[in-house]
Amino acid sequence: MAGLAQSGSNPDVELLYDINGLAKDAPHWFDRVMEFVGEFGLLFAMVLLVLWCWWTVSRRASAEEAASSVAALVWAPLAAGIAVLVNVPIRGFVERPRPFRDHQGLEVLVSGKDDFSFVSDHATLTMAMAVALFVANRRFGLIGIGLALLEGFCRVYMGVHYPTDVIGGFALGTAVALLLSPLAMALLTPLTRAVERSPRAGRLIRRRSPEGGAVTPGTRAETVPDTEKDLAA
Template sequence: MTVHPVTPAFDGSHIDGSLFTAITDLARDTRWLNSPLEMWTNAGLGVFAVLMLIGWWNARRRDTRAMTLALAAPVAVAVAFAIAEVAKKLITEVRPCYSLPHDYFVSPCPVRTDYAFPSGHATVAAAAVAALWLLDRRLSVVAAAFAVVECFTRVYLGDHYPHDVVGAVVLALPVAYLLSRVLGRVAVPLVARLRAGALAPVLTATPAGAQTTR
């Protein structure tokens, strides 16, 4: 019989396990809040999609660079998330429910190979904030408020340590910002052609010939 070696997983409880326990103790003492936050933690990701859709809708009335930034936003979020998933596989930090099994957990414990660092939910939230900052700062501020709630729920429910969400933010903000900034420049000619072609009804709210590019 062939024995396959088991890849050792990193135990993050030594970093901020006490803070994690304090927050999950709060969840134990506020059980009336458990179900609403458990529903929100996944459904809340839709808020960032809605904010990006609003950014796209408003960009239809703006110049081509604004529309380019609007189209770049979901791309930047997706790339940041992909990088976070690769980081998870490389770092292999085991979930808190395995390292601190006696703590209070709202969320069920996932399979052991579903690693913790960085938080995917927090990555999406922070990346949306960064991408929207270049497009519409008011939308970005709204996204930031929801991102704070999203990050808190990941710890409150027991899915992640605080450093998992902090690490996700540190990763996602520069990646999404820089990628959006690059795409917001290099993809302008392509988006200008699309606005003047068959996609004009989707990418502009006024006749294509009236659009200003820069």
């Protein structure tokens, strides 16, 4: 892999120079913004997006959908963590140096990147969360995928990854999020259903009844059948 990256005719290297070359022409302040966004900002934005989706789901989902939807959201950060752990032996096996070690003239915006390059942890993290989020909610998931794509662009722009490092991260994050999703849902959904039945913690799963009224899970207003309500009336 390292030998391939050193080839000047390699489209991977050419695209690296094309994207990273934008950093040389950009104002200094813009490079600093891209550095923050690519290193921390988009990861933080992805976490906020998952929390926003949870808030929306807990308020609007029906009794039948709430537990499974929240379970899918819980899976998002777990999928990201597992994907990064899977990447540890991949990096050690491939041992691809950072692009600035093999190629001159790159504008490197972040210092201290001494580990291997393939695959990108940031791309893996964001795409794993985005795909898992898409499984839970398509609208929020599409926003997450957009953030993940922007993260990948930032990593190349910053001069710390090849484009194929980012593509590999996207593939790894997607594979972990999708392939392990059935097992994760089978384990997490019973847990979220148990939390939903709790009078206090149940509000983490569902804050409103299907009709829109505020209901505390586990109370009689939620559990009494419609036939009994009619008789009581």
